[in-house]
Amino acid sequence: MKPAKAAPASPAPKPPAKAAARKIRRRLGRGSLVLIATLFATSGMIRFGSGIAEAFATGSESSQEAAPPAAGAECVTEPGVLMMLQEVQAREKKLAEREKLLTDRSQAIGMAEKRIEQRLASLVEAEQNLSKTVTIADEAADQDVARLVTVYENMKPKEAAPLFSAMAPDFAAGFLTRMRPDASAAVMAALDPQVAYSISVIMAGRNAGAPQK
Incomplete structure (x- = not known):
């Protein structure tokens, strides 16, 4: 008969101090990993936030550049x-x-x-x-001449003849033309023949240029 195998001996129990030290090391290792992960996450969030801020700043600058110029601003055009x-x-x-x-x-x-x-x-x-x-003056003059003509007509020819002899021939011819024919004829008869001739020439020539009927 084969001899029976001996049962494996059970491991010797570890001392309590060593087991506690291992547990503490495991906890510390896990805590370190959590701390490192937390630091990485925080760093990533900071970088992400700065990237977002830069993106917002870049977007605002681009929007300001793309915005139309305000009123009064000069437009840049080709020369x-x-x-x-x-x-x-x-x-x-x-x-x-x-x-x-x-x-x-x-x-x-x-x-x-x-x-x-x-x-x-x-x-x-x-x-x-x-x-x-x-x-008015002409009318007044005509009235004055008419009065004088009336006066000369009522004068005696011998009294009126010296007055007509002292007048200019044109002036005397004007009065004699307006007087009645018999009165003017009496005055002409009383005048000096030379004076009477001059007055007669003027009286005859006044209507010489008038149109004949």
Whole structure:
């Protein structure tokens, strides 16, 4: 018969101090791992947050750059377009100046025309007043001449003859023409023949150029 195998001997129990030390080491190892993981996570969050902040800053800058220029800001254009714009603005300025000059000239011409019209109206009024004055004077003169003619007609020919001899031939011819034929004939008969002849020539020549019927 084979001899029976002996049962394995059970391990000797570990001392309590060593077991406690192992447990403490395991706990410390796990705590270190948790601490390291926490540090990595915190670092990642910080980097992620800074990345987000940079992204927001970059986005705001790009949005500010892409935003349209505010009112009054100068638009950056190509040199050729800017030169054309300046030429158009210069022409518009010249046209505005010419338009203003034409407007001023038109106003000046209008004022001058009004003054001329006022002066013409004043001249017309003065001419009318002068014409009335002349008419009144002519009427008064005619009345005076008519009175003198009446006076000379009522005078005796011998008394009127010296007066007509002292007058200028034209003036005497005017009175004698207005007098009645018989009175003028009596005065002419009383005049010196030479004076009477001169007056007769003037009286005859007054209507010489008048049209004949």
